[in-house]
Amino acid sequence: MLSVKNVNSFYGEVQVLQDVSLEVNKGEVVTIVGANAAGKSTLMSCISRTVQSYNGEIEFDGVRIDKFSPEKIVDLGLIQCPEGRLLFPSLTVRENLELGAFSKRSRATRKERLEYVYDLLPRLKERSNQLAGSLSGGEAQMCAIGRGLMANPVMLMFDEPSLGLAPIVVIEVMELIKNISKEGTTILLVEQNVRQSLKLSDRAYVMENGKIIMEGKGRDLLNSEEIRKAYLGI
Amino acid sequence: MEQVFQVFVSGLLSGGIYALASVGLALIFGIAGLVNFAHGEYLMLAMYFAFWMYGIFSLDPYQSALINLALMAILGYLTYKFIMERVLDSSHSIQMLLTLGLSMVLQNLALMLWKADYRNTRIAMTTSTLDLGPLHLSTARVLAFVVAIAASVALYYFLHKTYTGAAMRAVAQNGKAAQLMGINLKKTYALTFIIGITLVGLAGLLITPIYPAFPTAGAPYGILCFIVVVIGGLSSIPGAIFGGLLIGLIESFAGYFIGPAFQQAAYFLLFILVLIFKPSGLFGKG
């Protein structure tokens, strides 16, 4: 479904990604774990094309997308829920959600998508006329995920969806992601919450200093010596 | 007392035009983050266009309004595409210098093409008055006020009640997130510029029956809009409407109670006070 080959990315002179390659197959949940500043968000931005200073090949659904505009990527159904959620704070929850369906692919079905998201996340319906800036952390993350779902995604990329959330809310978010996956959406997940995310993923990559240093089945990595030492502290 | 009321209404009428001219500037700054010091020159161009349409085809500024506005929209687009798009990521001081240069180019172009003469567009409305009880008001100024306020309020509703408006506000709040929604930033900036310039053009054609067109006719408006927008809170549309009306009133009262020479000084004083005591503007956040 998504294939990243030998991507090198730069901020000015600084190289942030080095020869990054990864695959996500249709229907999979794939996680990327890695320490701060490893380059995980940059990789997502490269895929979404909000960062354009990179070389290498990125294919989605058999189409080369590494020269596309960001809106073309959205049109293909490759949607990102960005790090820090990036809601539009002075727009209402409803406006935020509706803008999730801005692209050609989903604009016509905006109303039905909104119904669907409200059914899935009834809290958002209650908050629909509230400004997004006034939501609690958990609600804001739900709103960001709901906004991503509005686009009718083929594949969803989550960048640290559990960031800053209470443990109980983290579990809720992970459950939600699992359910989205069950409904047939392919998922690429970036997480610092290694235990939770490896549990729910089919495969995972470990990233360090801009390189992929390890790859394997989620459960295998969870049990591997190195991961346990580096990320789980046991 | 009657005279004071007349001064009040007169200030309000001018203020409506200031508001209309300013909302475009506030929009361009608020959504695209672009500083435009050539804003007043588009008002001047719309005045000239209205003048020539009357001179050559005997179409008064209201009859030629649609073509005039269409032309302003095109000019707004071209300005964005060929000039402003190049400085999207530059600092505000570079944008300021560039647009100051642009304003000089436009003024001198007007001077070269149409000379420095004052061009008056005298239509029937120029001299007709509306008598409302004790008030004697210029029909053209009342019409200008009504249209100006209606257009400014319409802009506010467009931004807050339509899908495109929501997308524009989204771009203003978080460009990256807007891109992730599939919103094209450059198209949005272009639309912002088109709307902003069309609105200041509308202000220009509305005052053509009242004031003469000449190459620097827009310059005082450019400065005034800038002041209005700072007072109102930079990117706030209601702030720009309120600021425009406020400045119209201050100008009118200062002219009546202190003397016409103090009209500008009075609103500059307000400008400085706002910068000192509420730098984020009356309607600004923070």
Ligand SMILES: Nc1ncnc2c1ncn2[C@@H]1O[C@H](COP(=O)(O)OP(=O)(O)OP(=O)(O)O)[C@@H](O)[C@H]1O
């Ligand atoms: N816009 C930018 N300009 C310059 N350098 C940047 C920019 N964004 C990120 N970087 C740098 O690139 C490197 C990778 O950052 P990135 O945000 O991709 O890491 P990350 O793995 O997502 O980290 P985190 O876990 O903290 O989110 C870091 O050293 C960071 O400082």
Ligand SMILES: [Mg+2]
């Ligand atoms: Mg990150």
